[in-house]
Amino acid sequence: MDWFVFVAAGAAVLAGALGVILARNPVHSALMLVMTLFGVAVLFVAQEADFLAAVQVIVYAGAIVVLFLFVIMLLGVDRAEKLGDEPLHGQRIAATIAGVLALAELLILARAQWATGQPSVAGPASGEGSNVAKLARSLFTRYFLAFEVTSVLLVIAVIGAVVLAKRTRETSEGFADAAGRAEGLETVE
Amino acid sequence: MTVAGEWYLTLAAMLFTIGAVGLLVRRNVLVMFMCVELMLNAVNLTFVTFARMLDDIGGQSVVFFVLVVAAAEVVVGLGIIVSIFRRRIDTTADDASMLRG
Numbered sequence: 001m002d003w004f005v006f007v008a009a010g011a012a013v014l015a016g017a018l019g020v021i022l023a024r025n026p027v028h029s030a031l032m033l034v035m036t037l038f039g040v041a042v043l044f045v046a047q048e049a050d051f052l053a054a055v056q057v058i059v060y061a062g063a064i065v066v067l068f069l070f071v072i073m074l075l076g077v078d079r080a081e082k083l084g085d086e087p088l089h090g091q092r093i094a095a096t097i098a099g100v101l102a103l104a105e106l107l108i109l110a111r112a113q114w115a116t117g118q119p120s121v122a123g124p125a126s127g128e129g130s131n132v133a134k135l136a137r138s139l140f141t142r143y144f145l146a147f148e149v150t151s152v153l154l155v156i157a158v159i160g161a162v163v164l165a166k167r168t169r170e171t172s173e174g175f176a177d178a179a180g181r182a183e184g185l186e187t188v189e
Numbered sequence: 190m191t192v193a194g195e196w197y198l199t200l201a202a203m204l205f206t207i208g209a210v211g212l213l214v215r216r217n218v219l220v221m222f223m224c225v226e227l228m229l230n231a232v233n234l235t236f237v238t239f240a241r242m243l244d245d246i247g248g249q250s251v252v253f254f255v256l257v258v259a260a261a262e263v264v265v266g267l268g269i270i271v272s273i274f275r276r277r278i279d280t281t282a283d284d285a286s287m288l289r290g
Contacts, residue, residue, distance in 0.1 A: 006192040010200045017204050017227050021211030026219050026280075033223050036204070040230050043197065047241045049249050052233075052256075059256055064226065064263050071267045072219060077280050081217055087283060095213035103206040107199060114195050115242040122247030125240050131249075138246045139253065150257045157261035164268035 005046050013039035024080040030068045037061050050131045197238040205231035218270055218280045222263070229259050 012035055019032030037060045044053035123138050125131075139147050208227030215221050233252045240248025274280045 002192050006196060010196075013200065013204055014207070017207040017211075020220065020223050020227060021207060021215060023220075026217055029220050029223055033226065036227060037230065040234055043200075043234060044237055046192070047197070047237050049237045049240070049252070052237065052249055052252050055253070055256055056233075059260055060226075060230075064260060067263060067267055068219065068223065071271055074271065075274055075280060077217070077219070077274075079279070081279070087216070092214050095210050099206045099210035099213075102209070103202055106202050110198065110202075114198055115239055117243060119243040120245050121243075122245055122250065125244050125246045125249065134246050135249050135253070138250045142247070143250050143254075146254060150254060153261050154257065157264045161264045161268040164265070164272050 002046065005042065009039045009042035009046070011039075012036070013043070026072050026077060026081070027069065030065055030072065033068070034061050034065050037065070048125070048131055051135050194238045194242040198235060201231045201234040201238065204228075204234065216281045216283060218274065218282050218285075221282060222266055222270070226259065226263070229255060 016032045016034075016036030016039060020029045020036065023029045023032060037056060041053040041056040041061075044050075044056060122142055123134060125134065205228050208224045208231060211224035211227065212221050215224065233255055236248040236252045236255070238248075240246065240252075270280065273285055277284055
């Protein structure tokens, strides 16, 4: 049963990942990304990381991919891309070979010594109690400072997004010179 | 019989490789950004697997922080992409070769 879950979710993860990089249409890439994210969430559940699986589905599939789709539609680039033209000659082959070599090197180096180190430094992951309780205890004691700094990071991200998306008067005048497509976007907003 | 952690780590390595190759191969900025998300997910899977193999909740805590940072990164990154490519026809990385637009 465990093997069945692993093989099914792993196949979904790899198929989705290949779909992301092979799909011509960015919308299809985003949908394949959802498949990969769900597969990873299933693998989280299989490894008793229940809370992270829920967060993975809510944050990644629910928020990040929707944001991607929103930007794709906003920019109006949901057209098929010509995958044929290659600006640098032989770039694809070289990149693929480099990736496969890096993977092979990683697996050869990791062979027989996958996980080394002292177990349960930040607290045990198995045993009594739910996964949420253990993760919460870890976050709110040992990693409390990092948790608080995270909130600062989120505030900075929100402010940054507002500043980047805000349209100043000069750029609006620049838009008047641009093609009619940009004016169409302004009415959409 | 539970699946050994090695299989999960191998799968995560393959996922990371696909993401890295996609980042090098694709020219659409949005797809390149999705490939970054693929690599982040591969690393998350690795952390969760190590948390199980070493029986250490710290790995899962790190994944929590990675998720938060990834969310912030996507928000800011997509904001930059929107502000760069708002006036262009498509979102090819090669088009953004000038610092002055």
